[in-house]
Amino acid sequence: xxxxxxxxxTGVAVSPGRARGPVVRVAEPLGEPERTPAPADPAAEAARxxxxxxxxxxxxxxxxxxxxGEAATILITTAAMASDPALTExxxxxxxxxxxxxxxxxxxxxxxxxxxxAAAGGYLAERVRxxxxxxxxxxxxxxxxxxxxxxxxTTPSVLVARDLAPADTAGLDPAKVLALVTxxxxxxSHTAILARALRIPAVVAVRGLIALxxxxxxxxxxxxxxxxxxxxxxVLTAGTSGPVEWDGTGRTSDGHRVKVLGNVGSAADAHAAVxxxxxxxxxxxxxxCYLDAPAEPSxxxxxxxxxxxxxxxxxxxxxxxxxxxxxxxPLAFLSPEDEPNPALGVRGLRxxxxxxxxxxxxxxxxxxxxxxxxxxxxxxxxMVATAAEAAWFAGRVRAAGIARAGVMIEIPAAALSAAEIxxxxxxxxVGTNDLAQYTFAADRQLGAVATLNxxxxxALLRLLGLIGDAAKATGKPAGVCGEAAADPLLARVLTGLGxxxxxxxxxxxxxxxxxxxxxxxxxxxxxATAALAAGDGASARKAARGA
Numbered sequence: 326x327x328x329x330x331x332x333x334x335t336g337v338a339v340s341p342g343r344a345r346g347p348v349v350r351v352a353e354p355l356g357e358p359e360r361t362p363a364p365a366d367p368a369a370e371a372a373r374x375x376x377x378x379x380x381x382x383x384x385x386x387x388x389x390x391x392x393x394g395e396a397a398t399i400l401i402t403t404a405a406m407a408s409d410p411a412l413t414e415x416x417x418x419x420x421x422x423x424x425x426x427x428x429x430x431x432x433x434x435x436x437x438x439x440x441x442x443a444a445a446g447g448y449l450a451e452r453v454r455x456x457x458x459x460x461x462x463x464x465x466x467x468x469x470x471x472x473x474x475x476x477x478x479t480t481p482s483v484l485v486a487r488d489l490a491p492a493d494t495a496g497l498d499p500a501k502v503l504a505l506v507t508x509x510x511x512x513x514s515h516t517a518i519l520a521r522a523l524r525i526p527a528v529v530a531v532r533g534l535i536a537l538x539x540x541x542x543x544x545x546x547x548x549x550x551x552x553x554x555x556x557x558x559x560v561l562t563a564g565t566s567g568p569v570e571w572d573g574t575g576r577t578s579d580g581h582r583v584k585v586l587g588n589v590g591s592a593a594d595a596h597a598a599v600x601x602x603x604x605x606x607x608x609x610x611x612x613x614c615y616l617d618a619p620a621e622p623s624x625x626x627x628x629x630x631x632x633x634x635x636x637x638x639x640x641x642x643x644x645x646x647x648x649x650x651x652x653x654x655p656l657a658f659l660s661p662e663d664e665p666n667p668a669l670g671v672r673g674l675r676x677x678x679x680x681x682x683x684x685x686x687x688x689x690x691x692x693x694x695x696x697x698x699x700x701x702x703x704x705x706x707x708m709v710a711t712a713a714e715a716a717w718f719a720g721r722v723r724a725a726g727i728a729r730a731g732v733m734i735e736i737p738a739a740a741l742s743a744a745e746i747x748x749x750x751x752x753x754x755v756g757t758n759d760l761a762q763y764t765f766a767a768d769r770q771l772g773a774v775a776t777l778n779x780x781x782x783x784a785l786l787r788l789l790g791l792i793g794d795a796a797k798a799t800g801k802p803a804g805v806c807g808e809a810a811a812d813p814l815l816a817r818v819l820t821g822l823g824x825x826x827x828x829x830x831x832x833x834x835x836x837x838x839x840x841x842x843x844x845x846x847x848x849x850x851x852x853a854t855a856a857l858a859a860g861d862g863a864s865a866r867k868a869a870r871g872a
Contacts (some may be wrong), residue, residue: 336531337775338549344504344526345543345561347555352473352484356462358428373427375413377466388496396495398593399403403492406459433629458490459721463859478846483542487535491515499523503562506543506551508534512779513664513758513808523834524791530775549863571838573602574691581846584826585838588806592633597831607828608806612649629688635698643693643700649673649707673708674718678787703729705754710736712745719750733757740788743795755792757807761785779862780809781790786857793823815842818869820852
């Protein structure tokens with residue numbers, strides 16, 4: 326939005342609370358390194374890359390040792406990217422083949438990785454910012470300059486940035502960061518996730534923020550409003566401090582049960598979810614087992630990898646999502662074909678229609694891992710559009726010896742057919758991130774349309790209400806595993822809409838559990854009714870809070 330006469334802007338509110346304080350600006354990302362001059366000794370120039378990667382990874386690992394929970398997981402993941410031999414080898418080859426400086430080679434190699442992830446969409450596309458962060462750190466190391474990022478804060482400040490790298494956000498000190506405001510990003514970004522975990526007010530996708538001339542800002546993480554403040558006014562913080570108390574059982578104050586679960590994609594994620602008190606797993610992403618594999622992993626390899634993630638949840642429920650791949654993803658063994666619009670192409674369960682043997686082998690591995698780990702495993706398929714597709718998948722799951730089969734609802738057609746789909750499977754789980762972008766025709770990675778991907782949008786809530794009604798009518802569970810579930814206030818609305826479980830990143834588990842425990846189910850239903858009647862996302866949030 327454009328700046329008003331009062332110097333105020335509006336973005337997408339992603340972490341509640343209100344703050345006021347002096348502005349500290351994060352440096353802009355590094356520009357593209359030059360392709361010249363050509364190195365006099367390409368082999369020696371290429372040899373500089375591996376030590377630089379090792380140094381960057383070591384610094385990130387050291388930072389991870391000072392963090393915990395979701396922040397530590399993100400830092401460890403970023404460190405692993407920095408030391409990824411595939412990136413190093415690709416950059417080294419570019420130096421010797423094209424006779425370009427090492428910094429430029431790293432930049433170009435990282436661009437290839439980022440492009441593949443961006444094309445993949447969904448969760449994988451959210452890793453693009455991680456790759457760009459690693460790229461900038463490596464380039465800075467090779468050029469001998471300080472990497473871009475958050476400067477050292479000497480006083481409590483409002484942090485303003487075009488965007489924040491996940492590792493930068495993970496390393497923030499909540500005692501010195503009053504609020505986070507970014508021009509880019511969206512409701513599912515790491516900035517949003519970690520701001521909620523750190524209980525720092527945050528607003529993202531504030532168009533015009535970088536051009537706003539202000540020494541101090543007031544930030545409202547409930548409404549998304551940003552306004553100039555007088556630098557002489559005292560610092561303000563509201564609603565962001567204090568420990569989160571929760572007894573570990575998801576329920577409202579009057580005993581209405583709503584399971585509070587974790588989203589995981591690795592063994593590290595699983596341990597973080599257990600530490601956070603998650604009652605189980607609502608979404609286990611299995612893509613990690615395939616991404617770096619030149620060929621399809623064997624059943625034995627998959628089984629071992631899945632077991633490592635499942636073991637911390639012995640005796641607890643875990644919902645495993647089958648491979649969410651597509652023709653646009655970097656999985657060579659699937660023999661992908663070019664598509665004009667991959668987001669609307671052969672992805673998710675659609676891959677299995679042509680290659681059912683890949684699905685069957687994965688189901689065999691999941692069944693084995695369930696036996697090995699002792700977890701109570703269910704399986705669900707991504708990108709299901711019709712009841713017939715759900716029935717086809719359920720048949721293969723049961724043939725593999727897995728008792729419970731479900732599907733994800735990420736396509737508006739599936740939400741509109743929720744009752745028919747539930748007649749074919751044991752449960753459904755809503756991926757609100759994809760459901761929002763398909764409902765509003767708005768790429769969830771694009772900051773310019775982030776307002777449309779706000780999970781508070783009434784149109785999205787109405788689709789969720791239809792799913793809740795279908796769950797009640799059929800007597801079967803319907804959960805939410807998209808980022809919407811991580812918002813403590815929105816969790817109450819989802820409960821009021823009839824959803825029976827909420828699954829989220831580990832950092833949000835306790836806050837959501839505590840939020841539900843403070844209200845009755847009737848209050849949740851009143852909040853849902855108020856939100857459904859609103860005209861836009863900001864109004865829906867305000868109405869729910871008022872209710």
